[in-house]
Amino acid sequence: xxxxxxxxxxxxxxxxxxxxxxxxxxxxxxxxxxxxxxxxxxxxxxxxxxxxxxxxxxxxxxxxxxxxxxxxxxxxxxxxxxxxxxxxxxxxxxxxxxxxxxxxxxxxxxxxxxxxxxxxx
Amino acid sequence: xxxxxxxxxxxxxxxxxxxxxxxxxxxxxxxxxxxxxxxxxxxxxxxxxxxxxxxxxxxxxxxxxxxxxxxxxxxxxxxxxxxxxxxxxxxxxxxxxxxxxxxxxxxxxxxxxxxxxxxxxxxxxxxxxxxxxxxxxxxxxxxxxxxxxxxxxxxxxxxxxxxxxxxxxxxxxxxxxxxxxxxxxxxxxxxxxxxxxxxxxxxxxxxxxxxxxxxxxxxxxxxxxxxxxxxxxxxxxxxxxxxxxxxxxxxxxxxxxxxxxxxxxxxxxxxxxxxxxxxxxxxxxxxxxxxxxxxxxxxxxxxxxxxxxxxxxxxxxxxxxxxxxxxxxxxxxxxxxxxxxxxxxxxxxxxxx
Numbered sequence: 001x002x003x004x005x006x007x008x009x010x011x012x013x014x015x016x017x018x019x020x021x022x023x024x025x026x027x028x029x030x031x032x033x034x035x036x037x038x039x040x041x042x043x044x045x046x047x048x049x050x051x052x053x054x055x056x057x058x059x060x061x062x063x064x065x066x067x068x069x070x071x072x073x074x075x076x077x078x079x080x081x082x083x084x085x086x087x088x089x090x091x092x093x094x095x096x097x098x099x100x101x102x103x104x105x106x107x108x109x110x111x112x113x114x115x116x117x118x119x120x121x
Numbered sequence: 122x123x124x125x126x127x128x129x130x131x132x133x134x135x136x137x138x139x140x141x142x143x144x145x146x147x148x149x150x151x152x153x154x155x156x157x158x159x160x161x162x163x164x165x166x167x168x169x170x171x172x173x174x175x176x177x178x179x180x181x182x183x184x185x186x187x188x189x190x191x192x193x194x195x196x197x198x199x200x201x202x203x204x205x206x207x208x209x210x211x212x213x214x215x216x217x218x219x220x221x222x223x224x225x226x227x228x229x230x231x232x233x234x235x236x237x238x239x240x241x242x243x244x245x246x247x248x249x250x251x252x253x254x255x256x257x258x259x260x261x262x263x264x265x266x267x268x269x270x271x272x273x274x275x276x277x278x279x280x281x282x283x284x285x286x287x288x289x290x291x292x293x294x295x296x297x298x299x300x301x302x303x304x305x306x307x308x309x310x311x312x313x314x315x316x317x318x319x320x321x322x323x324x325x326x327x328x329x330x331x332x333x334x335x336x337x338x339x340x341x342x343x344x345x346x347x348x349x350x351x352x353x354x355x356x357x358x359x360x361x362x363x364x365x366x367x368x369x370x371x372x373x374x375x376x377x378x379x380x381x382x383x384x385x386x387x388x389x390x391x392x393x394x395x396x397x398x399x400x401x402x403x404x405x406x407x408x409x410x411x412x413x414x415x416x417x418x419x420x421x422x423x424x425x426x427x428x429x430x431x432x433x434x435x436x437x438x439x440x441x442x443x444x445x446x447x448x449x450x451x452x453x454x455x456x457x458x459x460x461x462x463x464x465x466x467x468x469x470x471x472x473x474x
Contacts, residue, residue, distance in 0.1 A: 034324075042429050053321075053322075055364070056318050056321065056322055056368075059321070059361070059364065060318065060319065060324060062316075062318070062324055062359075062360065062361075063314070063316055063357045063358070063359050063360070064314065080162060089324075091314060091437070093268075093269070093313055093357065094312030094434065095432075096269055096313040096314065098314045098315075099314060100324050100325070101328050102347050103328055103333070118323070118333075118334050118335040119323050119334045120333060121332075121333045121334070
């Protein structure tokens with residue numbers, strides 16, 4: 001069976017143009033995974049240049065007695081690689097609450113997917 | 122706002138008068154070095170006994186001649202055949218040329234057991250300090266890195282804002298003067314719940330003061346430009362000792378690389394378990410890197426309830442800061458603040474030499 005070269009080219013074109021998803025959604029998923037200590041999801045959403053901090057990212061809220069996200073709302077800034085978030089993470093240590101405000105994050109596209117890549121300047 | 126001042130949200134404190142030009146006191150360090158100049162033969166039988174006041178711990182002053190004749194029949198220093206050596210009869214003239222007195226212990230624990238600072242550590246401290254000076258570090262500034270145990274106005278602040286009474290520990294006053302302003306400073310490296318994992322995670326950095334992707338320790342060093350950092354972590358590092366070890370080493374290495382002398386502090390609690398794992402890790406790291414160890418855990422043994430409150434984590438509070446009062450030595454913060462000042466004092470002496 002002969003696969004027409006045009007068909008192959010078309011397939012490659014479609015892969016290249018596939019929707020990498022919503023950068024804001026990626027960031028929200030990442031923050032959720034970090035709060036839950038979900039190392040598998042964090043690994044899937046972390047950009048390659050930050051792979052060395054995977055363990056740190058996975059254990060951030062390991063010792064808390066309670067953690068939640070309040071009012072998270074993330075939006076991509078135009079067509080840029082920056083996603084600005086509002087809201088905060090609230091962690092409970094014993095009887096003490098510590099708040100972590102959500103800020104702006106950088107995303108990069110790798111293998112056709114958006115990946116979280118740290119805070120944006 | 123001047124970033125050297127306590128941050129918004131930090132406990133409101135008076136601003137202490139700070140004289141950045143204050144230099145270390147020329148007084149000798151409170152160590153127990155006694156130097157003898159000797160004449161005559163000294164044999165193994167010659168024991169130089171010193172008269173020390175058991176109450177004050179002071180030696181007799183002035184030039185002292187000690188003449189000592191060893192009995193010929195003494196067993197100490199006898200020859201192998203059991204006969205005595207006539208040369209054992211010796212005259213020793215000793216002149217005390219320098220005299221320094223042991224600083225008062227804390228609840229019976231010698232200061233040099235609480236503040237572990239052998240000569241190797243002192244030499245390393247001087248090297249780190251010199252590197253920091255080349256980088257423009259403020260020799261009179263220290264920072265605090267830690268969790269809720271020290272993220273409180275009970276920790277050291279009264280040495281800046283007063284009142285305090287050092288009582289028998291008044292020799293520490295020059296250290297308060299030397300580091301004036303740092304005691305009350307809250308900084309950006311104190312966070313309730315902080316663990317060693319979090320130090321290098323920008324999430325933990327104060328977003329009002331720190332730059333994007335800047336971790337709280339780098340941010341604190343940038344804002345305060347210290348020469349010394351007190352590191353009290355470990356209570357919240359539960360469940361994974363290798364991670365605590367790895368991250369603490371990273372904290373120490375980062376401090377040293379940046380010309381900041383790390384003082385490692387042990388904790389009184391056993392939050393991670395009864396085997397004291399994290400304190401033992403801290404002691405090993407201090408030894409490995411030859412940096413000062415403020416072993417508060419050791420002296421906590423002498424405080425009722427280890428100086429811990431009902432939650433078995435935070436310290437019982439001593440408000441008066443008066444070390445002529447017995448209560449000062451029966452409460453967590455009373456002993457914590459005093460021994461912390463001793464740790465800073467040791468560093469001050471090392472970098473002043």
